[in-house]
Amino acid sequence: xxxxxxxxxxxxxxxxxxxxxxxxxxxxxxxxxxxxxxxxxxxxxxxxxxxxxxxxxxxxxxxxxxxxxxxxxxxxxxxxxxxxxxxxxxxxxxxxxxxxxxxxxxxxxxxxxxxxxxxxxxxxxxxxxxxxxxxxxxxxxxxxxxxxxxxxxxxxxxxxxxxxxxxxxxxxxxxxxxxxxxxxxxxxxxxxxxxxxxxxxxxxxxxxxxxxxxxxxxxxxxxxxxxxxxxxxxxxxxxxxxxxxxxxxxxxxxxxxxxxxxxxxxxxxxxxxxxxxxxxxxxxxxxxxxxxxxxxxxxxxxxxxxx
Numbered sequence: 507x508x509x510x511x512x513x514x515x516x517x518x519x520x521x522x523x524x525x526x527x528x529x530x531x532x533x534x535x536x537x538x539x540x541x542x543x544x545x546x547x548x549x550x551x552x553x554x555x556x557x558x559x560x561x562x563x564x565x566x567x568x569x570x571x572x573x574x575x576x577x578x579x580x581x582x583x584x585x586x587x588x589x590x591x592x593x594x595x596x597x598x599x600x601x602x603x604x605x606x607x608x609x610x611x612x613x614x615x616x617x618x619x620x621x622x623x624x625x626x627x628x629x630x631x632x633x634x635x636x637x638x639x640x641x642x643x644x645x646x647x648x649x650x651x652x653x654x655x656x657x658x659x660x661x662x663x664x665x666x667x668x669x670x671x672x673x674x675x676x677x678x679x680x681x682x683x684x685x686x687x688x689x690x691x692x693x694x695x696x697x698x699x700x701x702x703x704x705x706x707x708x709x710x711x712x713x714x715x716x717x718x719x720x721x722x723x724x725x726x727x728x729x730x731x732x733x734x735x736x737x738x739x740x741x742x743x744x745x746x747x748x749x750x751x752x753x754x755x756x757x758x759x760x761x762x763x764x765x766x767x768x769x770x771x772x773x774x775x776x777x778x779x780x781x782x783x784x785x786x787x788x789x790x791x792x793x794x795x796x797x798x799x800x801x802x803x804x805x806x807x808x809x810x811x812x813x
Contacts, residue, residue, distance in 0.1 A: 590717065590780040591706040601709040602772045609761065617754035624755070631675040632752045637688070638667050638674025642730040647691045651699050652795040656689040663688060691790055694723030698787035699794055707776055715779040 592598065621629070641664040648657035663679040663686045670678050679686040697719050698704075705718035713724055728734050733749075736742040768774035791797040 588780055588784045590704055590776065592776065593706050594708065598707060598709040598776075599772055601711050602775070604711055605709070605714055606765075606771075613750070613754055614758065617751050617758060620751050621755040621758065626756075629752055629755055632749075633756060634667070634671070634677050635674045636749045636752075638664060638671070639732050640727075642732070643693070643727060644689045644691055646726075646730060647693055647696050648689055650693070650696045651691070651790055651793070652797075653689070653691075653790070653793045654795065656691070656793060659686050660689050662686050690786070692723045693726035694720045695783075695786055695790050697722055698783070699790050699797060704780065704783070707780070715775060 641660060645657055645660045645664075648654070648660060662684075666679040666684065666686070667674045667677055670676075678684070680688070702719055704720075708716055708718070710716055713720075716724070733742055733745045736745065764774065764778075765771035
């Protein structure tokens with residue numbers, strides 16, 4: 507009985523964390539038309555622009571837990587508004603409400619207790635460790651996108667951080683001497699690079715905002731993420747729950763700020779999800795040996811979501 511109870515609790519924590527994970531790496535970007543201006547909206551592990559403005563530097567300074575070593579330019583679609591079809595909005599709103607309640611009722615209280623008990627440097631080291639484990643996802647994605655310099659960078663980061671970073675607990679590869687920045691990419695973005703559209707918007711009760719194209723990323727993470735291969739099922743579940751709690755402890759307040767500033771939190775998250783996703787796809791196309799020339803000559807040829 508205790509085993510089943512532990513499984514249920516773990517699933518609830520995991521579902522809440524996965525559902526809200528895109529909200530915890532918030533950076534400032536252009537606000538959607540249907541919400542108030544000057545708002546911090548949803549992004550995932552957004553990267554730092556090579557030559558950031560003073561405003562961007564201030565934002566980076568205010569977000570010590572973001573992936574500041576991610577080698578991405580977040581400006582390509584700053585002036586462009588994109589949308590995504592939402593034919594199953596009633597279902598999506600119900601799942602959004604479910605995920606929201608799980609965050610406030612389960613995940614946030616646990617993360618706050620964990621934050622009070624574990625020092626910040628230790629929690630940052632845990633974050634680095636799990637990020638290092640996700641090297642296969644980023645490496646394979648770079649190869650499939652024909653971003654071979656990115657694949658080489660990921661290989662160097664993994665080798666250095668595993669050996670000199672004590673198994674990935676530290677991130678010496680991101681230091682000024684080496685400056686090997688994390689390639690913030692996945693298999694869903696890979697399909698986008700090749701012109702595959704999102705399809706329609708869907709909110710999963712366990713994985714949050716997504717689309718049919720996003721399912722490829724979810725499946726890819728299960729196949730390529732080393733923790734998915736733990737022979738004991740509850741060990742894998744426990745590791746993922748721990749990762750989620752640790753990540754949340756470094757991001758408490760981000761999701762609250764997002765929904766507090768929104769007229770309709772559901773619409774705000776939906777619009778921010780698609781805008782961020784399209785920006786990331788354009789950034790990846792600009793790095794691909796197959797598409798970067800076409801991207802420079804025809805910037806409007808970025809794959810557009812279905813209306």
